[in-house]
Amino acid sequence: MIKKVPYYGRWIFFILLSAYIVHFIFFNINPIFIHSAQQTSFYINSSYFDNFLNYPGAIAEYCGSFIGSIYGIPFWGSLVAFAMIILSMIMFYLILSKIYKEKLSFLWMAIPAFLMLSLMQDYYFPPSVFVKAFFLLVFVYFSASFNFNQYVKLFLILILSLSIYYTLGSTILVIYLISILCLDVVNSKQHLKTTLKGLFYIVLLFIIPYLGQKYFFNIADERTWKDLVPVLPPIIKYTETYILNAFIFSLPVMIIFIALIKYAENKFHSEKQSQFVQFINNYSIKPLLGFIVIVFIFLHFLPKQMDLSQKQKVLTAYFVSQEKWEEAINTAIESSDNYDYFININFNRAIYNNGQFANRILDYPQLLGISSFYPDANTTGQITIISSDLYYELGYIGEALHWAYEGLSILPWNQHLLKRLVMCNLIEGNTQAASTYLSVLKDAAWSDGFYDKYIAYLSDTSLLSKDKEIAEKRQFMPNNSLIPNSITHKLKILLAKNNKNQRALEYLAICYLLDHKIGDFMLLYPELKKIYPEKMPQIYELGVILYCYNTDRNLLNQFTFSKETQTYFVNYSKIMKKHKNNKSLAQIELKENYQNTYLYYLSFLSPLVTKMEIKKREVKN
Amino acid sequence: MTINTCKSTLLFLILFTLVSCNSIPTDYSKLEKTPAIYPDYTAITIPSNIAPLNFCIEEPGTKYCITFSSSKSKGFTILQKSNKVIIPQSKWERLLAENIGNKILIDIYVYNNQWFKYQTIENTIAPEKIESHLCYRLINSVNILWREMGIYQRNLENYDEKPIFLNRSTDLGCVNCHHFNKANPKEMTLHFRKYKVGTIITTKDSIIRLDTKTQYTMSPFAYPAWHPDGKHVAYVVNRVRQIFTSTKSYHDVVFDEASDIVIYDIEKNTVTTSPLLSSKNRENMPAFSPDGKYLFYISAAPKTSDSSEIYSKYDLLMAPYDANTNTIGQVDTILKSKEIDKSISYPRISPDGRYLLLTMCRYSYFPIFDKYADLYIFDLKSKKLSPLECNSPYTDSYHTWSQTGRWIVFSSKRMDDAFTRPFIAYFDASGHAHKAFVIPQKNPAFYKTYLKNYNLPEFINGEVNISDIQLRDLVQTNPKKVKFDEKIDIDGLSGASYIKK
Known part of the structure; x- marks a missing residue:
């Protein structure tokens, strides 16, 4: 057995931990998905920056937006995430070293690493929290390193506290003051001075956020001391968990914990140690045990933090x-x-x-039936982007524009929506409005060529008609009509505008089928037949069969059906007959073979059968 | 090279730079066209107390020389490489002060391999000053799902902008319907919807928060109009709806299912109405005459079908009002929508009582979404109605008068057909509006990337001294319940039904 862990052992651990973090970030988390979920945009101009000056912690949120936007770049996003974790680990270690003056084990670095990786697995976790935490560590470290007389030190802490409050927010200020108080208590031998300093810190902790909210910043009461996570709309809102609290309080807690270990070691250290204690101390039992525990925790618990459905x-x-x-x-x-x-x-x-x-x-x-084609039936902030996408694809430009505007109110500066607004305005021929949105996109960090492509359209408008996408949407977009409150009516308007809008036709056909409106579906049959002259998709054929069965079975002779559809229909009917048309009894057998088929949908999954409805989502935007 | 040589060279360079900074090109080619500048600050009439009208020169060049002068004073020159012209505040103020009633001349020279000189821009400085501040709401282009918004005040003499109220700290509720009594910043009314619902009224010596919904009125207050006595405010109570269309030029139609006008007595904390203001018709957009003796408002026929509800047109009406008895006299129709084939909205009477400034749109009363909405002036003396000269092919709406009656401010989408910006126009003694200009910003390219709309710009004579933080705290308090006038036996639920007591 190795009698003592060699000095380079700690570096081997550091490298192993770093390698694991890299692997986990690149392959398990992949920050590009964080970027996709949070839709983070960053702009290099003063009007964007101006939004981050009016409330405490906003500067950190600005930096968080920058990091969040880098998350969207393959490789670089992961590298930045890795760098943030490594730097936080190092700062965390350096602070704890202030207490445990002997060589503190590198194993302690695993704590922030574990917590940060856990938090990052929630794709809505705001990067600004990491920015705040990192600067908290930096400020605590420097405060612990101040080597001035007491009054100068207290003055500097006052200045730092004010700066922290403005740049990082009140929660970080609270943690900062608690952390330096803990460090003072742990390291000081002059109890009276420490008590007085403690009182000073506690006064700062209450007074600064209170006065800030009361007289200087227009923030809500509930955010006076609790502003770690930015105020975000439900569409990208992060739900706080116990891991966040563990992460943010880990510093003061670990300061106290390390101090207790040190105290215990000093108190119980004697030359007459038992053989067992000597064995533990002389051989590398402690670090090895620690290493094993860390490996177990990282491999066993870390992947479980991921919410798979999210x-x-x-x-x-x-x-x-x-x-x-x-x-x-x-x-x-x-x-x-x-x-x-x-x-x-x-x-x-x-x-x-x-x-x-x-x-x-x-x-x-399709448990919600036609609702999955009509997200805007329930008007909330969460459906704005997806509604705009859906209507843009359909060529319903007025609606795509409407939802893009609503979305931009929920997520100002969102690049996806700004691009959508450029496209919709170009399609509608409003080049001036398109120019405004393009001017904003010009300052977006990490350009993807969109601006360069479409700015040319403004100086040479002939490019508009040459653009296939724009030309197609212009043919499809309805105008001069009221927008109805029903997806089938909207699709009919699209078809009335241009019956070559195949997407609208097929969406309408499927909507009718999902809504059990076989008769209405049959009205579309001739047009659908033009799209599928040879072989119709099975769901359409089943729609025809059901129509004939329900109206006049002789009509069946007028249509041709594929062998697969005929076999499926016969087999499905046989199973039903076997169970004397008792759906409940037949369900297990039918589910086994025909779960993803139309007849199964009609009997068991349709919301008209299950009465399933969309849950009323949060009303606030 | 010795240190002395270095010093001399440096001194020479500094002197050379200083000299060249102020030198106007003498060798140039003249161009017979006005230079393209953004925003368009050419051939306009401006007040002498307006902030410097910074602009971008949109002509290709590597160096720009701009001279500001007048027939009376030499003015000053700016020589720079950037096309963004930031005018020094003190020099600008001096130039304007020295030339009230005269023209200022702006000469632009552009260096593009050689110097070119464009035609001189001539702007007139009006004898009348403008109010020092402008109040407006800033909001994204949104129809249903608003998030952050705020009421702001902007100092027109410089570029300072301060929030009066931000909804960020009050659950993101809707805030609007700000209105001041004769541009007095101490007399303001402000309305909150959805969260912390209510109305705030500030007077010379009090601030109150009101719960304005009563048993006999159909909604909380909206669309205010101060009576000049400062003791009464007319409001609208309504059931508002909106529909969307795929019509590019009018994509969102806001309309009322029903609406009435009520008058709130601040001292008595009572709200009253009249069978004439609370009829089955849809009364809306009240405005008192400057002497307080008349109430102007618009009215549309009641809903008979969905189509009549949405596509209705509003007439302009007027009724005598007695502030002492708080009563309304016989109503008179001033302008009939049928005759002009337009719908009337936002009647605003000039401070001298002579002119009525209106917005007209194709239908309904909410013109901001109608591309063809325009401003019209109605001469109450000659009964002549005419479009305002400063209209644009895009939406022009939401207008108010300055207290001198010589300036009007309104929202216009003329810059990009997407966002409303506040434009100011001079209204001369003969009843004609001059070319309008957008309020200046420190960054002249500001409007090119600013994605918020300026709603309902309204002049104020000075700064509102209540801070956004004070209002935030006030909004958290319990509102004072408004009482319905016990003497009145008809309700404000549209239709003037008799109240059974």
């Missing part, structure tokens, strides 16, 4: 935004046991764009 929702949205349709479809199907409304909407979009719409529509359970 991950799949974010991933589906990301793949759709990147037009990676197959990945989006597969991710959605993987998550189909845990139904999600937004995954459903994105799945429907992905299968259409992948050219498999009617054939795969039931591969994801």
